[in-house]
Amino acid sequence: MRKIDPNNFTMATRGTSREVNRQIALTLIRTHQPVSRADLARLMETSRANVTLLISELINEGLVREGAQGNQKLRGRKPTFLYLNSQNSVAVAVDVRASKTFLMVTDSIGRQIGDIVSFPTKFDPQEFIKSLSDQIRKALNQYADSSNCIGVGIVIPGVLDRKSGVVLHAPTLRWRDVNLLEPLQREFDGIEVYLENSGKACALSQIWSVRGDGTALSDIVFVSVSDGVGVGIVINGEIVRGAHNTAGEFGHVPLSIDGPQCSCGANGCWEAYISNLATLSRYFGRNVADRKPQALDIAEFTIDDLIARARSNDSKAITALHSTARYLGLGLASIINAMDPSRVYIGGEITEAWDLVESLVRDAIKERTLTSELGETPIRIVPAVEYPRLRGAVALVTAPAFAAPKVA
Amino acid sequence: MRKIDPNNFTMATRGTSREVNRQIALTLIRTHQPVSRADLARLMETSRANVTLLISELINEGLVREGAQGNQKLRGRKPTFLYLNSQNSVAVAVDVRASKTFLMVTDSIGRQIGDIVSFPTKFDPQEFIKSLSDQIRKALNQYADSSNCIGVGIVIPGVLDRKSGVVLHAPTLRWRDVNLLEPLQREFDGIEVYLENSGKACALSQIWSVRGDGTALSDIVFVSVSDGVGVGIVINGEIVRGAHNTAGEFGHVPLSIDGPQCSCGANGCWEAYISNLATLSRYFGRNVADRKPQALDIAEFTIDDLIARARSNDSKAITALHSTARYLGLGLASIINAMDPSRVYIGGEITEAWDLVESLVRDAIKERTLTSELGETPIRIVPAVEYPRLRGAVALVTAPAFAAPKVA
DNA sequence: TGTAATATGTCAAATGTTTTAACAAATTCC
């Protein structure tokens, strides 16, 4: 039961029904391809005639193409299979991190083209925009005509204002009020540029993925543990943004209000217990707050090193990881109690050590979840090789074509 | 950008556009009444012709009625004002609490008819159902023909399974797996019975209210502080339910994982710091866990008494309230960081002492919110005399007529 | 091999919308 917002509604026009059904058909082709018109008619519980009309429009627009004929054992006319058409146009995905910036070109339905390239992230906004523009141009020249690029999706580790395209605050990049969208949009005239926060992008990457693990769910939480803790929440197939686009900051929900100081200034945030920095500090037996800010990006000893040591039976490393695991679980329990998601995705370096920590995480979750069902909430690891941020950047560009139209 | 769920979508039919626009028109009449067809055409940015058609359908169905002609100073034909039609049918709202059960009859658009009645809550499910049925019948006989009752909305302080209508766990009532819906539905054949958790119902009461404070918002959180802490979250005009209908349990997010034991078994839950019981325990200088369970419902000294003492300058009472205020604010900061709502509503006895605690609550919120904007998130008190739970029960019955149709 | 059975896909008419344009109705201004 959804309330209609009397200040912000969308009337249905003569074409709304068609628009809705078109998007449903597209979505079904995307998740069920290869699929015939008759299959779609059954899935959509409508007539084949209607499907023919919808599909002919999609084919005319170049979004769908007919492929080979199906081979089924039954008798009757063979179906012509339908496929999404990658349409000879491409998308660019960019993942900006403090250490490096990653870039990937995909076709219009999000399949990777060529290699993922990376280059150092310039901290000066002007220089950053220059170098990013150069890299995008280079990639487009290599893998496509820049003329048919449908968009550039950029993922930023920070809070941003989506309307103005301004990065309000990106701690690891030391950016405040940096206007990225405008200069990039000017640089790439006619190509849509999308910006998104990295936690939210990771969540997007999961709901828009069409991979092995069955169909992507619509109510999920993505927790990304790295220098900080990023969280993206999806409810009803839509990212939760909140009134100021800052929703999802579970990283600063406290485990103990008198706990260690967090980079945000408050004490005892979840992030202060489970970030890579927190784990490392625990290993070195020092207080997180002791680390000087400059040391953040020139980490000589990384969490990956710590995990390696844990694997070679360094008991201090194991202890540090185990503590992190327990705190991770305790915080996840809060998220699960609060949002009751169908699944929780976890990304970040800690996933490389999942076999070492999983049972502790699960125990801690059960310790604080309110019902046994909540304690069993499925958790899925997203390893770094799946590039969730980059996949999220892809979704920014390619997903709108499949999204539900706004109605009522 | 909402993803279409390929396993659970709704096709648009020939009549979908009409259905959507009908509901928009209804919503606008509800929030702007009295309003003319021409006004609606302007609000909806469509032609008067279209409005005429939509409205004539609504009038035929008895949902809308024409009223007096408008008196405007400008020249031109006078508009005929449209009103929601209360339609000679009624709704019953029930608020079940451990101490008492409250009951109210309203017209079909949620306006109170007669008085609010209350009666002792029977703890035995069988007896409860019997006594509730009697009271509903009595009220209906007094205020309406039972023949034209459109529904009964019942609010329960506990976790429930909406599909089966079973109360899974209501601690204060000491209920487990009590099937309420089935016997009541049998008792009131043909009348729809709705069940809802009290935290979620309170949130519903606010988004569906049409009162002085401008139009109701669509992204809000309702925090109800009483024996326990109930939270209802609304995102995009829709209650957040989660995979098991248990979303919203921010009451059990910890302030300190080593804090006082909570009724849920875990330590340091927000609820263990701010529930009425916690405040009282603080006043009496004892540990919350010391209180025996039996004492829960036979509280000889209530939070209202404590507030009264604080008002007559009992310094211990003031201190206890001030502590609660601070913890309340610290927990609210977590909710605000996580959900970034447009507004937070607070209900419960503590609202009676709001002038004593407001500034401390606000300070604590600012202490832990991530941005200054979040620190300024508006907070509105909902005093007991507004009966938020009962209003939520009303919305369960009367709101579906105004809700957006499910599309895509 | 030919015919029946069956499944896919298309076409055209029927039906229910919004949209457009014209018009009737009612009121004020001058």
Add this chain to the structure above:
DNA sequence: GGAATTTGTTAAAACATTTGACATATTACA
């Protein structure tokens, strides 16, 4: 009393789904 203005209605056009018939293509089987 007529022009101007606003409200509300009507009828035709445009555009969608829906329905039923039909062409197309393939297999099963006598």
